[in-house]
Amino acid sequence: MNDVDHGRRANLIGSLWMVAAMAGFAIEDVFLKVAAQTLSISQILMMFGAGGAAVFALWARATGDALVSRAVMSRPMRIRVVFEILGRLFYVLAIALTPLSAATVILQATPIVVVAGAALFLGERVGWRRWAAILVGLLGVIVIIQPGADSFSILSLLAVLGMFGFAGRDLASRAAPASLGTPVLGVYGFLAVIVAGALFSLWEARPLVLPDAGTWGIMAGAVIAGVAAYSALMKAMRTGDVSAVTPFRYTRLLFGIGCGVVLFGETLSVAMLIGCGLIVVSGLFILWRSNSGHRAA
Secondary structure (H helix, E strand, O other): OOHHHHHHHHHHHHHHHHHHHHHHHHHHHHHHHHHOOOOOHHHHHHHHHHHHHHHHHHHHHHHOOOOOOOOOOOHHHHHHHHHHHHHHHHHHHHHHHOOHHHHHHHHOOHHHHHHHHHHHHOOOOOOHHHHHHHHHHHHHHHHHHOOOOOOOOHHHHHHHHHHHHHHHHHHHHHHOOOOOOHHHHHHHHHHHHHHHHHHHHHHHOOOOOOOOHHHHHHHHHHHHHHHHHHHHHHHHHOOOOHHHHHHHHHHHHHHHHHHHHHHHOOOOOHHHHHHHHHHHHHHHHHHHHHHOOOOOO
């Protein structure tokens, strides 16, 4: 097999891993939305965080990664934890209280916000074409939530806040020490979810309940799907070219919208379809400009 064929095969495998990761995240969202029918948001976050942290801690132990180090206490990691708390809290609230399809679509604006944040806070060069695409993507979010319209719901802002939280987390991850491996980042990411649940419990003021067998199964499914999706995502980003694999992140739209329509009886409005299109087109354009050498354009 020559280098060209090997590269194509790697890109194909990486793309399949990415599709699998996005399907896993969509399944995770479904489990969490179902769990919200019987459990409080704070308890969901704490149970989900504890399960994920335990799995990644075992992974770190198996690979010999140290869970406590100076790198873990670095400033980017502390910032990452704060944004992880915000992102997880508001996104779980969004999928519990708003249509899953709408929350999924808004979340796909995260890479667009990351590019804008990298330019504003990390000194990366972003030219006017990518800035224009960023504005188009954010316009797509505005079209979806429709502020000022009769159909506007303040709850739709939960997904927007979650999206900004995840964008901040991703930016902090880029600045985090390279010595920190995936299992360690996973442990602290899920520990942040526990903190988010504990903090929200102070405001929610709902007592913890002992889940029945079915609810335990739902939460276990959420943890398994989340960890599997995260692992598949890491595998995808390490297989093939990033420019070939990353566009398949948008398959999460198909899975999320499909689950919302089929499992929860949600309907798609014209505004959501237009906003979805704006987000996807702008995101793909930014990715193309970023990976084609047009760093300042």
